[in-house]
Amino acid sequence: MRISFEGPSPDAIDTYRRQVRERLERASVRAVAVTARRGRAGVRERMAAAGLGRLGNAVDANADRGAVHRGPDDFSTSARFFVRSRSERTLGTLAAYLQGAEIAPTRGRWLWVPTDSIPRVAKRQRVTPALWRANGLDRTIGPLVLIRSVNGYPLLVVEAVGVDASGKKRSAKALRKSGGARKGQVRKEMLVAFIGVPRTARAARINITSILETARAELPAVLSAELAKETR
Template sequence: MAGMKVQVFLGKYLGPYRQYQQLLDRRREAAALIASERAAQLGKTETRRAMQGGRLGRLGQAIEATSDYRKGTVHRQSGGGFSTSGIVYVRTKSDRTVGAIEAYTEGADIKPVRSRWLWIATDDIPRVTGRYRMTPQKWKDGGFDSKIGPLEIVPSVNGNPLLVVKNVGVNIAGRKRSARSLTRRGTLRKGQIEKKFLVAFIGIPRTSRSARVNIAAVRYAIRQKLPQIYLDALGRTAR
């Protein structure tokens, strides 16, 4: 009889406490979900800002973020703890974009794959054709043999090759990427001067890309802010 009284007493005494403890646990979990989302989005923003500061143009738009907050999923552990997470990732499957991001965040030694030389376009010819960086093959595929002129290979003073176009016109004021073919009558187009020998591509055996964005520093900065982000989120759960 006494044991039953104890159980009744404990049920009445601990019941409200257990409910309160469960409420605290749910608040902590909710705050962790909110904090993981905010940290992930902040990581995305800061990574994009760092890439823009590194003069990487729109490459940062390939950076995205998500977290367990989107699914409302908390990973509870058997020992009574829990975890939530957020990630910053590259959302594109383009090998070229992924490779560029790796090169400018980790550094890279770039070597030719299909030929002996890497071909670097000069400022006199178009930098891209369509969505692709200009290469000797893209030059041919894009019809630039007729738009500007056929490419011819000649040796440079250092022994590396050059791809040149002969007898073309360029902007008289020196504007970049202005190379054009002569007219059918062999005359210059308006606003251009003749260039007998124009270097279109410079051949090099390899090149290096140094890292322009310190991802580790961005990640460290977010981690330093995470405790305050969590406390702010915990405060929101009391409303």
């Protein structure tokens, strides 16, 4: 008895290999896109948790949808993270929180750091000594007066002002015309509004590399799930 076995033809093998590679490429493109979205979400969530508000929304991710870079024996697909804003202020703030920075005054000798006794924002603008009068705070709280601290650094203070009796922050208000404090407040003879410093350092608060490494570590599991979809 003679038995013979004929395997698949070379053309059939090539077709099978091409189909497998195409499935793997499609799954890889989707897996990278999913991982990029997870990394972006991780950055934004971590920045919001660090008290940076919506600053993380400036960070975006863009996967090469459908783009596969093929070599003779392999292929690759990728995603990139970038900052959507072109604002120098936003870029500088991001760099400071992600990398740390030393901040020096750009105008004048002193960098004025606000205390938690005054509002952060007035008329949708960040409160600064330069905008104090323009935003009406010289009337609603009181005019700024320059004095020197014990270390020789300048302070901008408000004299004779009302503050919340329970110690609530950012509660400063001008006294009544009679000189008394408003309801729920007590009179304070001097309130420090701004502290003048020649420069200050800001430590990095977000480790973006760690966040993206966590997302990247999930890539094999994501790819496995996407490959499973190709066999259904």
